[in-house]
Amino acid sequence: MTxxxxxxxxxxxxxxxxxxxLLLGAELITAVDGDxxxxxxxxxxxxxxxxxxxxxxxxxxxxxxxxxxxNATMWGxxxxxxxxxxxxxxxxxxxxxxPEGEAGGVLLRAxxxxxxxxxxxxxxxxxxxxxxxxxxxxxxxxxLRHALHDGIDAITGIPQNGATAVLLLGEPLEEIAAxxxxxxxxxxxxxxxxxxxxxxxxxxVSPFRWGRGAAEAAAARAGR
Numbered sequence: 001m002t003x004x005x006x007x008x009x010x011x012x013x014x015x016x017x018x019x020x021x022l023l024l025g026a027e028l029i030t031a032v033d034g035d036x037x038x039x040x041x042x043x044x045x046x047x048x049x050x051x052x053x054x055x056x057x058x059x060x061x062x063x064x065x066x067x068x069x070x071n072a073t074m075w076g077x078x079x080x081x082x083x084x085x086x087x088x089x090x091x092x093x094x095x096x097x098x099p100e101g102e103a104g105g106v107l108l109r110a111x112x113x114x115x116x117x118x119x120x121x122x123x124x125x126x127x128x129x130x131x132x133x134x135x136x137x138x139x140x141x142x143x144l145r146h147a148l149h150d151g152i153d154a155i156t157g158i159p160q161n162g163a164t165a166v167l168l169l170g171e172p173l174e175e176i177a178a179x180x181x182x183x184x185x186x187x188x189x190x191x192x193x194x195x196x197x198x199x200x201x202x203x204x205v206s207p208f209r210w211g212r213g214a215a216e217a218a219a220a221r222a223g224r
Contacts, residue, residue, distance in 0.1 A: 004168035009155055011169055012078035012097045015054045016047035016104040019097040021197045023106055025173045027114070028093075028154065032143035032163040039115030040132055040142055042108055043202045046181045047195040048094070050074055050103020060181060060188030063103035072151075074103040079155035081165055083139070085146040090136030093144055095154065095167065109135050109182065109196070112204045119143075134206045175200055180218070182208055189214030190221055 004027055012019055023045050031037045049056070050063030050071075058064055062071045062084065073082040074096055082094040082105050094105035111132045113120045120131050120141035132138040139145075144152065144163060152160040154167040177200045180191050187193075189211035198205045210218075 004170045007079065007155060007167040007169045009077060009079045012095065013099060014097065016049055016097045016106050017054065017195050019095075020045045020047040020106045020195065021176050021178075022169065022172055023095060023108075024176055024197060024199055025170050027168045028108070028111075028142065029115075029166045029168065030142040030144060030163060032149075034162075035143065036116045036119040038113060038117075038120050038142050040108075040111040040138070041114045042111045044108075044110035044196070044198040044205045046107040046109055046197075047097075048105050048107065050098075053098060053102045053104050056193075058188065058193065059186065060184040060193065061103070063105075067103070071103065074105050076100055076151070077153075079153060079167065081144065081149070081152050081154055083144050083146045083150040083152070086136060091139040091144060091146045091149075092135040093139050093142070107135055108138055110198070110204050110206045111138055112202070113141060129203045133204050173199065179208070180214070181211075182206065183211045184214060185211040186213045187217045187221070190218040192221060 028040045048061040049058040051066045063074045077100045080096045086092050094107045098104035113131045124140045132141045148161040154165040157166045178194045181196045
């Protein structure tokens, strides 16, 4: 097993598309409301840039239009967690990347629960590989909730509203896979943005699906 160490802000200062692959095999440890600690090994991620972040505008990002009340955490220090609500139901978790003031985040799409499986299962009613397979399930399993835990610091581990989060990094994996992001609409969900990264062959990785209009945009791009 690769040895792990606490992440630093310097580890996360790069562009999200560069940092994202480095989070594969990393672990996020959370404790919420006195429950057993849950330890997640990250197996699938997606990078999202903000307005003016990097050489290519990202039409799939929450921060594509600039700072708002919803995406404020993405513009802050690297190492905080941007926890947002998807479809009004699911709390999804992102690791903020890039320099403060330049929005960016890496969505944690899937992972393996390697510690605290009983606590994770009690929250979700699932077991095994499905505990954190997909970003909504992942957020539920590790117990972080919008908006209580949006902005929680995974570098210092300082508690926020009854929760703590700590990110541990290891050496970069030798083998990773990359491709279009899952369920993202239009061009942002095609191979123009191959910013989804995952551990090849891992059973916890979520299945791919096209976003609205993305398949058509991909076909148009292939025929250009």
